[in-house]
Amino acid sequence: MSNAKFNKLIDYQQLKQALQQLEHTEHHATASTQPHSKALPSTQQPCSTPPSSTQLSSTQHSANVSTTQPNQAxxxxxxxxxxxxSYAFAVIAxxxxxxxxxxxxxxxxxxNRNEVLELVEELAQSHYQSDQRTAEMTLNSQLRQGKGPQRIKQALHKKHLDQQLIADDLQEIDWLEQAYQLKCKKFGLEVxxxxxxxxxxxxxxxxxxxHLETIFAAIQRLPES
Incomplete structure (x- = not known):
C-alpha cells in the first residue's frame, strides 16, 4: 500500500467553516419565521383565519431543509x-x-458498510491489523491476570478470535504450575x-x-523440598 493513502488527515478548517455555515443558516431560518413588527393601521383588523394545513406543511418542510443540508456538510x-x-488509524493506534x-x-x-469492509481488509493485508497479533496479546494479558485455559478461550471468543491462532502456545503452557502458583499465592503452601x-x-x-483435573492436582501438591 502506498504512503499516499495514509497522509490525508481530517480538514478541521473545513469542519469549522461548515459549522459556521450551519449557525448562519439557522439564524436566518429563525429570523424568517418571526412575525413582522410593523403595526397594522387602526382601521385594519388582524386576520384571525388560521393558516391552512398546506401552508403549515410548506413551512415545516422549509425549516427541515435549512437544518438538514448544513448537517450533511x-x-x-x-x-x-x-x-x-484517519479515524481507523486513530483507533488501531x-x-x-x-x-x-x-x-x-x-x-x-x-x-457505508462496504467501504468499512474494504478498508479493514486493506489494513489486515498491510499488517496494520492482525488477528494473530491480537490473539497473542490477549493470551499474554490473560496469563498475567492468572487466568486458566477456559477463561482464555472465553476472552478469545469475545473478541471473535479463533483459538487455533494460539493453539501451539496453549499446549506449551504448564497449567498445573500456573494453578499451583495461584493457589500458593492465595492460600499458602500448606495442603x-x-x-x-x-x-x-x-x-x-x-x-x-x-480444569478440575488440574485443580485437584494443584491443591494436593506438596511443597518442593
Missing part, C-alpha cells in the same frame, strides 16, 4: 473517505483489535485438609478457568 451522516481512514471488532467499531461512525477450605480453593481455581 458536517458529515453527521457518517464518515467516508479520508475521514474514515490505541490498541489491538480483531478484524471483526474493528469492523464493528468503524461501523458506528461510518456511512488443605479441611473440606471447607478445599472447596474454597477449588471454587477459586474454577473461577480462574482451570
Amino acid at each position: 458536517l458529515g453527521t451522516e457518517g464518515l467516508t473517505g479520508s475521514r474514515l481512514r 490505541r490498541k489491538e483489535y480483531s478484524k471483526q471488532q474493528l469492523i464493528e467499531k468503524l461501523l458506528l461512525r461510518a456511512h 488443605a485438609t479441611e473440606p471447607k477450605l478445599k472447596a474454597k480453593q477449588i471454587r477459586f481455581l474454577q473461577y480462574r478457568g482451570f
Whole structure:
C-alpha cells in the first residue's frame, strides 16, 4: 500500500467553516419565521383565519431543509473517505483489535458498510491489523491476570478470535504450575485438609478457568523440598 493513502488527515478548517455555515443558516431560518413588527393601521383588523394545513406543511418542510443540508456538510451522516481512514488509524493506534471488532467499531461512525469492509481488509493485508497479533496479546494479558485455559478461550471468543491462532502456545503452557502458583499465592503452601477450605480453593481455581483435573492436582501438591 502506498504512503499516499495514509497522509490525508481530517480538514478541521473545513469542519469549522461548515459549522459556521450551519449557525448562519439557522439564524436566518429563525429570523424568517418571526412575525413582522410593523403595526397594522387602526382601521385594519388582524386576520384571525388560521393558516391552512398546506401552508403549515410548506413551512415545516422549509425549516427541515435549512437544518438538514448544513448537517450533511458536517458529515453527521457518517464518515467516508479520508475521514474514515484517519479515524481507523486513530483507533488501531490505541490498541489491538480483531478484524471483526474493528469492523464493528468503524461501523458506528461510518456511512457505508462496504467501504468499512474494504478498508479493514486493506489494513489486515498491510499488517496494520492482525488477528494473530491480537490473539497473542490477549493470551499474554490473560496469563498475567492468572487466568486458566477456559477463561482464555472465553476472552478469545469475545473478541471473535479463533483459538487455533494460539493453539501451539496453549499446549506449551504448564497449567498445573500456573494453578499451583495461584493457589500458593492465595492460600499458602500448606495442603488443605479441611473440606471447607478445599472447596474454597477449588471454587477459586474454577473461577480462574482451570480444569478440575488440574485443580485437584494443584491443591494436593506438596511443597518442593
